[in-house]
Amino acid sequence: MSYEPPLEKYTVSIREVAWGPAAKLKKIGGENTLPFHYFEGALPNPAGLAMEILDVRPESWSPIVLEPFEDVVSDPVRWARKCIDVYGAEALCLRLVSTDPMGMNKSAGEAAEMAKKVADAAGVPLIVWGTEAEEKDAEVLVEVAKACSGGNLLLGPVVKGNYPDVSKAALEHGHAIVAQASMDANLTKELNIALCKSFPPDRIVVDPTSSALGYGFEYTYSIIERIKQFGLFDKDKMMLMPILADVAADCWRAKEAKESKEQGILWEAITGISFLLAGANLLVVRHPESYRLIREMIMEC
Amino acid sequence: MALKGADILKSLPKTNCKECGFPTCFAFAMKIATGGAKLDQCPHINPESKAELEALLAPPMKLVTIGTGDKAMVIGEEEVLFRHEKSFFRETAIAILLSDDEEPGVIDEKLRKIQGFHFERIGQKLNVNLVAVSHDSQDKGKYTSLVKKAMEFTDMPLLLVSCETEALLEAAALCARRRPLVYPITKENVGAALPKLKELKLPVGVWAKSLEELAGVTAQLQAEGIEEMVLDPGSKNMLEAVRDQTLIRRSALKKGFRPLGYPTMAFPCFMYSDKFKEALAAAACIAKYAGIVVLNQVDERFLLPVLVQRFNIYTDPRRPMTVEEKAYEILNPDENSPILISTNYALDYFIVSGAIEEAGIPAYLAIKNTDGLGVLAAWTSGKFNGEAIAEFIKKFGIENKVKHRKLIIPGVARKLKGELEEELPGWEIILGPQEASEIPKFLAEKWSV
Numbered sequence: 219m220s221y222e223p224p225l226e227k228y229t230v231s232i233r234e235v236a237w238g239p240a241a242k243l244k245k246i247g248g249e250n251t252l253p254f255h256y257f258e259g260a261l262p263n264p265a266g267l268a269m270e271i272l273d274v275r276p277e278s279w280s281p282i283v284l285e286p287f288e289d290v291v292s293d294p295v296r297w298a299r300k301c302i303d304v305y306g307a308e309a310l311c312l313r314l315v316s317t318d319p320m321g322m323n324k325s326a327g328e329a330a331e332m333a334k335k336v337a338d339a340a341g342v343p344l345i346v347w348g349t350e351a352e353e354k355d356a357e358v359l360v361e362v363a364k365a366c367s368g369g370n371l372l373l374g375p376v377v378k379g380n381y382p383d384v385s386k387a388a389l390e391h392g393h394a395i396v397a398q399a400s401m402d403a404n405l406t407k408e409l410n411i412a413l414c415k416s417f418p419p420d421r422i423v424v425d426p427t428s429s430a431l432g433y434g435f436e437y438t439y440s441i442i443e444r445i446k447q448f449g450l451f452d453k454d455k456m457m458l459m460p461i462l463a464d465v466a467a468d469c470w471r472a473k474e475a476k477e478s479k480e481q482g483i484l485w486e487a488i489t490g491i492s493f494l495l496a497g498a499n500l501l502v503v504r505h506p507e508s509y510r511l512i513r514e515m516i517m518e519c
Numbered sequence: 520m521a522l523k524g525a526d527i528l529k530s531l532p533k534t535n536c537k538e539c540g541f542p543t544c545f546a547f548a549m550k551i552a553t554g555g556a557k558l559d560q561c562p563h564i565n566p567e568s569k570a571e572l573e574a575l576l577a578p579p580m581k582l583v584t585i586g587t588g589d590k591a592m593v594i595g596e597e598e599v600l601f602r603h604e605k606s607f608f609r610e611t612a613i614a615i616l617l618s619d620d621e622e623p624g625v626i627d628e629k630l631r632k633i634q635g636f637h638f639e640r641i642g643q644k645l646n647v648n649l650v651a652v653s654h655d656s657q658d659k660g661k662y663t664s665l666v667k668k669a670m671e672f673t674d675m676p677l678l679l680v681s682c683e684t685e686a687l688l689e690a691a692a693l694c695a696r697r698r699p700l701v702y703p704i705t706k707e708n709v710g711a712a713l714p715k716l717k718e719l720k721l722p723v724g725v726w727a728k729s730l731e732e733l734a735g736v737t738a739q740l741q742a743e744g745i746e747e748m749v750l751d752p753g754s755k756n757m758l759e760a761v762r763d764q765t766l767i768r769r770s771a772l773k774k775g776f777r778p779l780g781y782p783t784m785a786f787p788c789f790m791y792s793d794k795f796k797e798a799l800a801a802a803a804c805i806a807k808y809a810g811i812v813v814l815n816q817v818d819e820r821f822l823l824p825v826l827v828q829r830f831n832i833y834t835d836p837r838r839p840m841t842v843e844e845k846a847y848e849i850l851n852p853d854e855n856s857p858i859l860i861s862t863n864y865a866l867d868y869f870i871v872s873g874a875i876e877e878a879g880i881p882a883y884l885a886i887k888n889t890d891g892l893g894v895l896a897a898w899t900s901g902k903f904n905g906e907a908i909a910e911f912i913k914k915f916g917i918e919n920k921v922k923h924r925k926l927i928i929p930g931v932a933r934k935l936k937g938e939l940e941e942e943l944p945g946w947e948i949i950l951g952p953q954e955a956s957e958i959p960k961f962l963a964e965k966w967s968v
């Protein structure tokens with residue numbers, strides 16, 4: 219029986235985004251094929267994995283996922299170091315929860331100071347994330363961009379309502395950004411087009427907004443697949459940005475994840491690995507075990 | 520790979536006699552190509568061309584049935600590579616592995632769990648589907664008795680696994696009436712196994728170390744009249760599984776390559792000894808096309824996430840998922856508990872009910888049927904406006920459940936507030952937060968009777 223495996227070649231590549239301090243520069247994207255299709259294309263950069271930290275002590279975390287960080291949660295700098303030194307994190311995602319206008323409502327200046335401290339102490343690629351309150355995020359992220367000038371952070375979420383200010387500051391101070399548009403490939407594209415009028419396309423990661431297993435998982439899964447395919451199959455230049463799937467908070471909010479440690483870890487790890495299979499290039503996860511498992515699964519082969 | 524009307528026309532008599540009910544042979548051919556007519560409608564087509572065409576028109580991936588009765592598992596006939604192109608149709612069967620090398624106590628415990636498994640999640644039953652009985656001891660007698668035990672203890676379909684062909688076929692004969700899947704048939708044993716396989720007419724699991732070899736074995740079996748097969752490309756880890764499963768599905772659907780046009784199977788249980796990695800590989804194989812995934816564990820903390828992932832992957836993206844219209848009681852609410860209202864778009868329901876649980880405040884979640892439309896779309900189309908909601912509140916007697924008269928509506932539906940104030944006199948209509956994630960805080964701070 220003669221059999222020719224039906225390999226497929228695409229003529230474009232996902233853009234490569236490089237972020238982080240020079241010594242630990244992390245590249246994501248750059249592939250000219252579907253996720254994990256090493257048999258028919260080139261995937262120069264394995265998916266990036268960032269471990270989540272907060273700038274305040276988490277209020278509502280399940281004890282299961284608080285336990286590994288119990289000794290450091292009151293100090294973002296020590297928290298960052300523990301992720302790196304003990305849990306082997308190659309990248310971090312710092313959430314500036316303290317700036318939430320509905321919560322502590324700390325000033326942009328204070329938050330930026332903390333981001334700078336963490337960035338300096340961590341020395342690894344760092345995502346700095348707002349609270350998804352569009353106006354406040356614009357203030358906060360602009361201050362962070364300035365305070366960490368030249369630090370090559372990944373700043374987000376940048377949305378339709380605040381992109382001009384944040385992207386301008388990011389460009390001036392040498393940072394990349396995460397462009398977020400909720401669950402709609404067309405909105406992702408629109409935002410990219412708007413951004414690219416004044417911002418380099420290879421400094422943008424897109425976030426179609428994530429969800430957890432059992433709570434909207436299938437929507438995120440398919441939107442990631444579709445964005446990737448608009449880029450690779452249809453050669454749409456505005457859809458060739460690497461994709462972020464930030465699964466940490468959604469997964470640990472699920473009641474099933476809080477029922478047992480094993481189930482919680484798998485809730486997050488299965489969500490994460492599924493989104494990588496769909497086409498995500500960068501994941502944010504919370505538990506050190508799901509972090510390790512995902513990394514080992516994707517690195518071994 | 521769909522057949523075109525023009526290709527079909529070549530095999531028709533081209534006399535345009537109209538007996539098929541179509542004005543021309545060409546019109547008939549076009550209708551066949553889109554599935555709107557049957558070849559039988561043309562009495563003049565010659566039998567040879569008809570057989571040829573039927574083979575070409577058959578679905579590119581065969582349907583395989585394992586087991587009998589209610590619990591029979593049907594896999595195959597998938598139509599797409601990506602769920603957003605249409606849908607994935609037949610859920611991956613999850614098989615639990617029993618080995619005749621395991622201690623009897625372990626086997627009993629596994630069997631008890633397998634038979635007792637029953638997860639229910641938001642009205643959906645989530646189950647494991649097959650019992651894989653594996654021959655790892657040197658003792659044929661031991662294997663036979665394990666097969667018997669599995670038959671007695673469960674009514675689930677069986678997957679027989681033995682590299683001793685003789686023992687495999689004997690076990691197959693033993694439980695033939697349960698229609699087990701017989702595995703592995705390979706390049707090496709296919710000759711010896713064929714007579715018995717033809718006699719038993721059971722579905723066959725084919726293993727080979729390459730896709731080319733796999734195609735050779737299935738072609739040989741097919742030539743002997745074996746129709747139902749499940750393919751195991753022998754993937755040794757997650758990445759190999761993604762590769763092999765993708766190439767098989769593509770060969771079948773894009774190239775119309777019949778020798779690989781069958782559902783597939785994967786063995787995460789042999790890929791990883793770590794239970795977590797086994798579960799992750801299972802999820803990867805479910806997302807990437809496996810028709811059967813074999814696992815070595817019965818621990819529900821590991822199975823539940825896999826089963827939920829399977830359910831999500833196989834949800835039909837063309838139909839918005841909906842939940843039943845009713846007043847859901849979350850955390851045992853009483854007459855002083857808040858009432859929140861939302862649409863029956865499943866995602867809205869999951870997120871809002873999850874947020875209420877997170878808040879830890881008992882509440883009624885009134886879910887109005889909006890045919891799966893979200894809040895704003897449903898409001899625009901009149902399915903979630905003041906009038907419709909007022910009617911729903913009355914119909915379900917929601918006012919009898921509580922002493923207060925306060926209704927919390929989704930924060931995005933600002934205009935709804937005024938409408939409801941008009942339609943539900945005596946009720947206080949409270950605009951909830953814009954984001955469901957703010958519900959816990961909202962309830963904690965704002966709710967009082």
Ligand code: SF4
Pocket residue numbers: 531532533534535536537538539540541542543544545547560561562563564
């Ligand atoms: S019955 Fe057959 S021969 Fe007659 S018009 Fe139809 S297809 Fe053509």
